[in-house]
Amino acid sequence: MKSGTNVKQRDIILIPFPFSDLSTSKRRPAIIISNSSYNTHNDDVICCAITSNPRNYAGCVPITNADLDEGQLNYESQIKPTKVFTLNKNLIIKPLARLNIKKSKEVIRNLNSSINIEDTALEK
Numbered sequence: 001m002k003s004g005t006n007v008k009q010r011d012i013i014l015i016p017f018p019f020s021d022l023s024t025s026k027r028r029p030a031i032i033i034s035n036s037s038y039n040t041h042n043d044d045v046i047c048c049a050i051t052s053n054p055r056n057y058a059g060c061v062p063i064t065n066a067d068l069d070e071g072q073l074n075y076e077s078q079i080k081p082t083k084v085f086t087l088n089k090n091l092i093i094k095p096l097a098r099l100n101i102k103k104s105k106e107v108i109r110n111l112n113s114s115i116n117i118e119d120t121a122l123e124k
Contacts, residue, residue, distance in 0.1 A: 007045055007089060009035050010104045012071065012097040015047075015087060029096055030087070031079055033107065043090075048107060049083035052076070059110045063103055071097025079103075081111035 007013070009032055017028035032039070034046035051057075052075035060078040073096070099107075 007032055007039055007092065007095070008098070009033065009039070010069075010099045010101075011095055012050065012068075012073070012099060013047075013095050014093040015091055016093065017049075027093060029073070029077070030085075031099060031107070033084070033111070044086040044088050045092075047085055047087050048111070049080045049085070050077050051080060053078070059114060061103060061107050061110060063099065067100055067103045069098045069100050071095070073097060079107050081107050082114050084111070 011032045012029050013032060014027055015030050016025040017030075018025040029050040030047040031050060032045045032047055034042075039045055050063075051060075052073075054076075057078060057080055059082055060080050062076065062078050063073070064076050065072045079099075
């Protein structure tokens with residue numbers, strides 16, 4: 001994506017996603033979860049992975065085209081809130097869609113439930 005392109009929280013983007021051995025990559029969707037202040041002041045965005053694999057992953061948020069404010073997906077998919085990564089904006093191939101507020105909040109709730117600080121005062 002061209003430098004200076006304005007990306008926004010809730011945008012679903014197409015990115016090159018590397019294989020685990022880093023030998024090559026495939027084009028995969030991801031969703032931007034970083035807010036506008038972060039996106040404006042950084043060269044990277046914070047993203048969550050999206051999969052079209054129908055396997056039911058714990059904490060995943062299922063999405064369909066009905067959950068989008070703009071654009072469309074080729075397949076019903078799942079956002080994986082615990083698969084978080086940063087990505088340089090220059091690696092974004094193109095925008096695909098924009099997730100609605102309701103589903104976006106569900107993604108963040110699921111992420112928060114995985115990383116919230118548990119009360120350790122009760123532990124002995």
